[in-house]
Amino acid sequence: MPLPLTPVITAFERSPDRGRGLARDTRVRWAFEEVGQPYEVRLVSFDAMKEPPHRALHPFGQIPTYEEGALVLFESGAIVFHIAERHAGLLPDDANARGRAITWMFAALNTVEPPILDLQTAKFLEGDKSWYDERLPLVKDRIRDRLGELSNRLGNADWLDGAFSAGDLLMVSVLLRLKASGLLDEYPNLSAYVARGEARPAYKRAFAAQLAVFTGQQPAG
Amino acid sequence: MPLPLTPVITAFERSPDRGRGLARDTRVRWAFEEVGQPYEVRLVSFDAMKEPPHRALHPFGQIPTYEEGALVLFESGAIVFHIAERHAGLLPDDANARGRAITWMFAALNTVEPPILDLQTAKFLEGDKSWYDERLPLVKDRIRDRLGELSNRLGNADWLDGAFSAGDLLMVSVLLRLKASGLLDEYPNLSAYVARGEARPAYKRAFAAQLAVFTGQQPAG
Known part of the structure; x- marks a missing residue:
């Protein structure tokens, strides 16, 4: 049986909003934190976002993307939905x-x-x-x-x-x-x-994690 | 066992685009036609759209809405997704x-x-x-x-x-x-x-149905 894959998302290498959390990776980080799913982040430069390797993941040359084995998704709404469908806590059972x-x-x-x-x-x-x-x-x-x-x-x-x-x-x-x-x-x-x-608490953790990219410091705790 | 409910959607009473099919009910009609789900349409005037009874269905005072028994949805994307989740033909199995x-x-x-x-x-x-x-x-x-x-x-x-x-x-x-x-x-x-x-064919049927509201004629067939 294969080991569970940790999803990898992309985020801006340099924060256009200086860590205020408005880039769309924050929504996805927040969803991961709400459901307790660990994730990894690959940072992408503004130049690299518009190059073919990133365009292969995201046709509109934006962040975030989501990779989980062979599955590649883009669009923060679709990624949040994907997370919400696979874990309890973000969509009601009814x-x-x-x-x-x-x-x-x-x-x-x-x-x-x-x-x-x-x-x-x-x-x-x-x-x-x-x-x-x-x-x-x-x-x-x-x-x-x-x-x-x-x-x-x-x-x-x-x-x-x-x-x-x-x-x-x-x-x-x-x-x-x-x-x-x-x-x-x-x-x-x-x-x-x-x-x-x-x-x-989940939002706070997501916010701290995206801020850490800008400040270059690890989030506390 | 209750009889199956026919979903009811809302559409403009008078077409703002003179039947060119650009109002958002066309997307929902198209989805119904793709999966073969009969539906009913309730026409709403521009004035009525902004009144409390319609706002109770759609907080932003727009069309389309979707009613199926006690369930009320709005947003064409959410309605299309709802139809796609419940019928084969609009989302892959994989x-x-x-x-x-x-x-x-x-x-x-x-x-x-x-x-x-x-x-x-x-x-x-x-x-x-x-x-x-x-x-x-x-x-x-x-x-x-x-x-x-x-x-x-x-x-x-x-x-x-x-x-x-x-x-x-x-x-x-x-x-x-x-x-x-x-x-x-x-x-x-x-x-x-x-x-x-x-x-x-499903788009053509949806287009004809929305056009019929504007021309006042029943779609052929």
């Missing part, structure tokens, strides 16, 4: 509750993340353009539309649908991108929701 | 191939669709702004980046990873949004890929 948790995974990535990413796209790719200042409020209002709807649905609940799930893991990860913008502060229940995610 | 097909589902919705949607957002929400004409080439180039990478990966293959899967269903659905822009024509293998999707 079939209907499981379907709803998966719905929140897709909602985080296809409905909530795109307008949030537009804010970063505007800053990094259009920050020097003449229209940047005038256009920014439109971009922010489109984010507010989504946050308002999400805030209404969450209400006073701790998590989006019962117990913490992979849907919450991805939604919190997506909302964390807004921390620096102040937009999250306009929705106290969403701020508290994100804080609950950050307070989970 | 565990690794299944993981790769799911990866393409997420890639379609989280990596390829967002820059494509930006083109529509720019047109509909910023078409009257002073920066529209100057900014448009940037938006199109971001789409070209993704299309070039996808084109390289697809190569001469018929589908993204072996047999047609829910990953192809979603990717073709996303790329169809580009038909009017002419951008797809710059990548002959992607144009052919989309045409292969459109040529599938």
Whole structure:
């Protein structure tokens, strides 16, 4: 019988956000930590990400990738789902509750993340353009539309649908991108929701591990 | 034993694209048709979509939703996945191939669709702004980046990873949004890929069914 394989993921060799944990490997690290699955990380430079060997793993030249023997996956959502399907703790056993948790995974990535990413796209790719200042409020209002709807649905609940799930893991990860913008502060229940995610021991371990790449220090304990 | 429930989805009462099939109910109809699952459609007006009864089904006030007894889902990706998990034909049996097909589902919705949607957002929400004409080439180039990478990966293959899967269903659905822009024509293998999707009998039935809502006529056959 073959020994169990330790999955290997890729992450940025140099952190573009200086260890704030916004790169997409953090979501995958978090999922591993929630279910107690050890993993290894291979760091990739920005140049190497665009070269054929990495493109063979990830056609869009990004991180993270996931390798487990002959299996190669990319897309953080798909990797988190793969982990959640194989271990207890991230998807409910009840079939209907499981379907709803998966719905929140897709909602985080296809409905909530795109307008949030537009804010970063505007800053990094259009920050020097003449229209940047005038256009920014439109971009922010489109984010507010989504946050308002999400805030209404969450209400006073701790998590989006019962117990913490992979849907919450991805939604919190997506909302964390807004921390620096102040937009999250306009929705106290969403701020508290994100804080609950950050307070989970598994998130703290994942955050420390990605930060250690930037600081060059091993995470404590 | 209870009778099997026919799932009910929602779709626009009036087609915003005049029946070109770009609303997200088409993807779900296509998935139903691929697996041979009958379904019912409840049409929703633009006003009703934003009212509490529909918001209870879909917190972001959109279509499609999916109802099957007590189960309520939203997000076209999650609904397609739900259908694919319960019927043969949209996900491979082999565990690794299944993981790769799911990866393409997420890639379609989280990596390829967002820059494509930006083109529509720019047109509909910023078409009257002073920066529209100057900014448009940037938006199109971001789409070209993704299309070039996808084109390289697809190569001469018929589908993204072996047999047609829910990953192809979603990717073709996303790329169809580009038909009017002419951008797809710059990548002959992607144009052919989309045409292969459109040529599938299941897609044709789904397209006819959504068109019938707009024309007010029953689809033939």
